[in-house]
Amino acid sequence: MESQATSSVPVHEREVESDESTPKPTSKFSDEPPTKRKKNSNLEDRLSHILSCNVCFDLPSSACYQCCRGHLMCAACYNHLLADSKLKDEQPTCPSCRVDIGHGSCTRNLTAEKTISELPVVCVYCCGSFARHMIKGHQTEDCADRLVKCRFETFGCSWSGPYHESTNHESTCVHPKKSGTELLECLDNREEKHKKQLSVFRQSVSLLSCEQISFSDIQLRPFRTMDFVTRLYYESNRFHALGHTWAVKAFIDNVEKHPSNPTVIADRQLNYQLLLKSKVSNDLELYSLLVRAPFEETHIDPEPVFHRFTTSETESELRPISVADANRLLGSRVINLRLFLFYNKP
Ligand SMILES: [Zn+2]
Ligand SMILES: [Zn+2]
Ligand SMILES: [Zn+2]
Ligand SMILES: [Zn+2]
DSSP, X not given: OHHHHHTEEESSXXXXXXXXXXXXXXXXXXXXXXXHHTTTSOHHHHHHHHHSOTTTOSOXXXXXXXXXTOOEEXXXXXXXXXXXXXXXXXXXXXXXXXXXXXXXXXXXXXXXXXXXXXXXXXXXXXXOEEEHHHHHHIIIIIOTTOEEEOTTGGGTOOOEEEHHHHXXXXXXXXXXXXXXXXXXHHHHHHHHHHHHHHHHHHHHHHHTTSSEEEEEEEEEEEEEEOSSSOOEEEEOOOEEETTEEEEEEEEXXXXXXXXXXXGGOTTOOEEEEEEEOSOOSSOEEEEEEEEEOTTOOOOEXXXXXXXXXXSSOOBOOOEEEEESOHHHHHHSSSEEEEEEEEEOOO
């Protein structure tokens, strides 16, 4: 996949240095002082710029750390830097000033965290502007345009739509008038779904008994291929786990329809594959499990995936990442995930 990676461009202009094994995003702005660049923007933009993470350039959504010289890093990037240095057996340093960082020398910046929580953000449903600390409550409970399901969903109704239309729909919904026999079918489907969830849960728990378990906090960054039809994909830095080097790549389904703006696709699905970057002399069989990264809010339905790598087959099949809010995930500059690998020596 190296050849594809080198012919690709990063989606966001402001990106960070990655290790040389992954496509290196370039920034035409990176050496300009922030004040020069943001001269004409409003106060909100200037504050966002000052308070954004020095690594991923997103506004930290939860904990915000700073080096002893005051450079800000979001919790995900901070943890990633520490984990990365540990793997390379190096002292972690601040990406802005190179001063040593670590749990003893970095502190939370509560003023930055509180200021960020007051900055406005747009509701994905009604496009209204709300303070960040209020947006979750607004989008889940208050917004008249928020997406809701019919309250007779259990009876088999698949309607979903804006909250302000739900009363109207529910008054005319035919599902509560179903016969017992028809309802039984719906309940059977429900039970089938629960059984599947239980089996995934049991499988995940049984994997905890594997001989070797590793977890890595990975950051997927967006890139576009320079092919005739541009394709958006995500790729992580290389990481070491279970004595091998790996990377994760992810693609969005149906992206060809709107290659320049994947967020307009309603039924998008993120699929990932595991890439084995080191040579193996024997077949390698293991399970992976992708879960939410620390401090991330995106809900993922974890499902263990079996992979088999051989001397010639070093890329696993694409498997779906089951996220509740793909919008939010794809909207952020980097996707933070925690990847577990489970391995039993044959
Ligand atoms: Zn960050
Ligand atoms: Zn610094
Ligand atoms: Zn709203
Ligand atoms: Zn209904």
